[in-house]
Amino acid sequence: MTDTTARSITLIGAGLAGALLAILLARRGWRVDVYEKRGDPRVKGYQGGRSINLALAERGRNALRQADADDEVMKQAVMMRGRMVHFLDGRQQLQRYGRDDSEVIWSIHRGDLNIVLLDLAEQAGAGLHFDRKLESVDFDTRCARFVDERDGSESETAFEALVGADGAGSSLRAAMMKQTDLGETTEFLDHSYKELEIPPDANGGFKIEPNALHIWPRGHYMCIALPNDEKTFTVTLFLPNQGDPSFATLRTGAEARALFERDFADAVPLIPRLEQDWERNPPGLLATLYLDRWHIDGRAVLLGDAAHAMVPFHGQGMNCAFEDCVVLARKLEQHADLADAFAAFEAERKPNASAIQQMALENYLEMRDRVDDPDFLLQRELERVLQERHPGRFVPHYTMVTFMLIPYATALHRSEIQREILVAATRGLDSLDAVDWKVVDAEITARLDVLVDAA
Numbered sequence: 001m002t003d004t005t006a007r008s009i010t011l012i013g014a015g016l017a018g019a020l021l022a023i024l025l026a027r028r029g030w031r032v033d034v035y036e037k038r039g040d041p042r043v044k045g046y047q048g049g050r051s052i053n054l055a056l057a058e059r060g061r062n063a064l065r066q067a068d069a070d071d072e073v074m075k076q077a078v079m080m081r082g083r084m085v086h087f088l089d090g091r092q093q094l095q096r097y098g099r100d101d102s103e104v105i106w107s108i109h110r111g112d113l114n115i116v117l118l119d120l121a122e123q124a125g126a127g128l129h130f131d132r133k134l135e136s137v138d139f140d141t142r143c144a145r146f147v148d149e150r151d152g153s154e155s156e157t158a159f160e161a162l163v164g165a166d167g168a169g170s171s172l173r174a175a176m177m178k179q180t181d182l183g184e185t186t187e188f189l190d191h192s193y194k195e196l197e198i199p200p201d202a203n204g205g206f207k208i209e210p211n212a213l214h215i216w217p218r219g220h221y222m223c224i225a226l227p228n229d230e231k232t233f234t235v236t237l238f239l240p241n242q243g244d245p246s247f248a249t250l251r252t253g254a255e256a257r258a259l260f261e262r263d264f265a266d267a268v269p270l271i272p273r274l275e276q277d278w279e280r281n282p283p284g285l286l287a288t289l290y291l292d293r294w295h296i297d298g299r300a301v302l303l304g305d306a307a308h309a310m311v312p313f314h315g316q317g318m319n320c321a322f323e324d325c326v327v328l329a330r331k332l333e334q335h336a337d338l339a340d341a342f343a344a345f346e347a348e349r350k351p352n353a354s355a356i357q358q359m360a361l362e363n364y365l366e367m368r369d370r371v372d373d374p375d376f377l378l379q380r381e382l383e384r385v386l387q388e389r390h391p392g393r394f395v396p397h398y399t400m401v402t403f404m405l406i407p408y409a410t411a412l413h414r415s416e417i418q419r420e421i422l423v424a425a426t427r428g429l430d431s432l433d434a435v436d437w438k439v440v441d442a443e444i445t446a447r448l449d450v451l452v453d454a455a
Contacts, residue, residue: 009332010035010144010159012134013166016110017304017321019117021165023067024329026124033157034126035146037133037171042115053226053234054113055080055213055315056106057402063322072116077106078227083367084212090266094212095380099387103403105315107213107226134171137162139179139299161338162300163328165321168289170306176296183292189311189364191221191240192247192283194256198225198233198270206231207270215367216264221245222368223264235271238286238368253278286311288357294346298338301345303328308353313364314401316356320408324349355408359401359415374430379422382432386421389441392450394418405454417447 007030011018014036026032038044056064056077064070081104082096097103122128132146132155145156164172176182201207206227208214214225214233220240225233240246245263250256253275260268268274289309295301304321328345335341366376386394395404397418400411425440426432 007031008033008160009163010157010161011163011165012170012172013164013306014038014114014118014121014128014130015165015167016114016117016318017325018163018165019114019121020063020067020069020322021163021303021325021328022121022126022128023069023117023124024325025332026121026126027067028329028333030332032121032124032126033129034121035129035132035134035144035157037149037166038130040118040128040130041111042118053107053228054110054318055226056108056113057315057319059316059405060319060322061106062405063319063326066326067117067120069116069120072120073108073113074106076112076116076229077108078229079104079211080107080213080227081211082213084209084214086214086216086264086266088218088263094209097398098403099384103399104211105213105402107228109228112229134166134175137172137175137179137300139296142299161298161342164300164302164306165304166306168287168305168309170302172300173291173302173306176300176302180293180296182294183290185290187288187290189286189288189361190242191238191364192285194237194239194247194278194283195281196235196237196271196274196277198235198267199272200231204231206233208233216267217368218263219368223267224367225267233270235267238364247283250278288361290354290357294350295339295342298340298342301328301342303345303349308350308357310353310357310360311364312360313367314356314360316360316401316408320353320356323352352408355412356401359397359408359412375426378426378429378432382422382426382435383418385432386440386444390444390448393448394421394444395451400451404451406451407454410451414448414451421447 009025009030009032011022011034014034018034022032022034061070064073082094085093085095097105131148131150133149135145135147137144142159143156144159145154147154162172164170166172177184198207210227216223221238223235223237225235227233242248245259250259256278257274260274287309288311291307294307303324310317327349331341331345335344383396387396397415400406400414421443425435
């Protein structure tokens with residue numbers, strides 16, 4: 001343990017990760033200053049841009065509990081038991097995420113969560129500085145320059161170390177790249193997304209089942225809907241950028257309505273402002289950000305989307321960023337030297353970030369193309385049976401990622417083994433009646449150790 005009194009740290013970005021890290025460090029005795037280019041959302045209202053609802057899972061809740069924020073956040077969260085799959089013929093099927101209501105995820109509005117965390121950061125003693133856009137950094141003199149975009153005024157601040165929690169378009173990352181090559185690669189998905197909304201019903205309640213993530217899988221594209229505590233649903237259409245249908249062929253609200261009437265017919269009556277939403281909301285890009293390095297000795301380090309932005313299809317972007325915050329706070333406590341702390345943080349988190357980035361991309365294929373596929377559904381059925389036959393040894397992929405705290409890299413490695421077992425055991429079958437249980441059981445025992453959670 002090191003004495004952190006009088007040690008200071010400067011965070012860039014007062015979004016979710018920046019606010020949470022500010023709480024964790026301020027409570028450990030650090031002098032924390034947070035700089036944010038936007039105005040204070042508690043005064044000006046939330047201006048976060050995209051409003052894709054966030055799926056809060058155990059990794060995120062574990063971090064919130066360490067900041068004493070979980071109770072306040074959960075007041076505004078809506079439970080989601082599983083995926084409610086809407087088939088093309090109008091049928092619906094709930095595919096549970098876990099075994100029961102102890103294994104669920106929670107839909108939370110980004111703005112509401114951000115405000116809760118900012119209040120707690122301020123109460124913990126962190127200094128919050130809004131309307132301060134990072135313009136440049138002199139790493140040699142340890143001086144950061146900020147601009148207030150409202151009037152163009154500039155200010156400078158000295159720093160001991162900078163932490164970039166300023167998202168995929170990180171200004172700190174750009175400044176670090178001028179100092180040293182971080183090995184940055186951005187891979188854009190050939191799909192984008194558009195947001196729509198399901199309003200409350202005439203009585204002010206939810207129009208469809210609230211305790212589920214609704215999904216309309218249609219092969220190369222899909223629609224999802226997540227509940228909000230205001231009894232609305234945020235609807236997100238994921239569509240290719242080119243081809244038919246795509247954002248290239250759907251240019252007007254009327255063309256969008258025609259697609260919905262053909263492929264998402266049961267959703268059409270739920271979205272009264274479909275055309276208006278379509279024409280007002282620009283498409284959002286989807287990308288994965290890879291870096292070879294996340295830090296410059298003890299002067300600067302990146303976390304969350306600034307270090308490893310990912311596509312949203314596993315609902316783990318926020319949860320991963322929150323886990324980053326917990327690990328960085330722990331490393332800063334364990335290492336007196338900032339360079340050692342940042343290096344240890346990167347060494348622990350980078351393989352896990354890579355693993356969840358890969359799993360998020362894989363999950364898009366599963367969500368849009370497989371959740372209504374008979375082979376996939378049979379494998380899911382076998383997965384549940386094997387979970388009961390081999391408790392603690394055969395743990396479903398989704399459970400490892402979403403309800404446990406084991407490293408993401410461990411979850412990916414075990415998931416790949418388990419997928420091989422599931423595919424081999426169900427090949428050519430249309431039910432579990434003909435499964436060779438002796439072979440499957442032997443394979444599991446030979447290839448999978450009993451899994452201990454990393455609580």
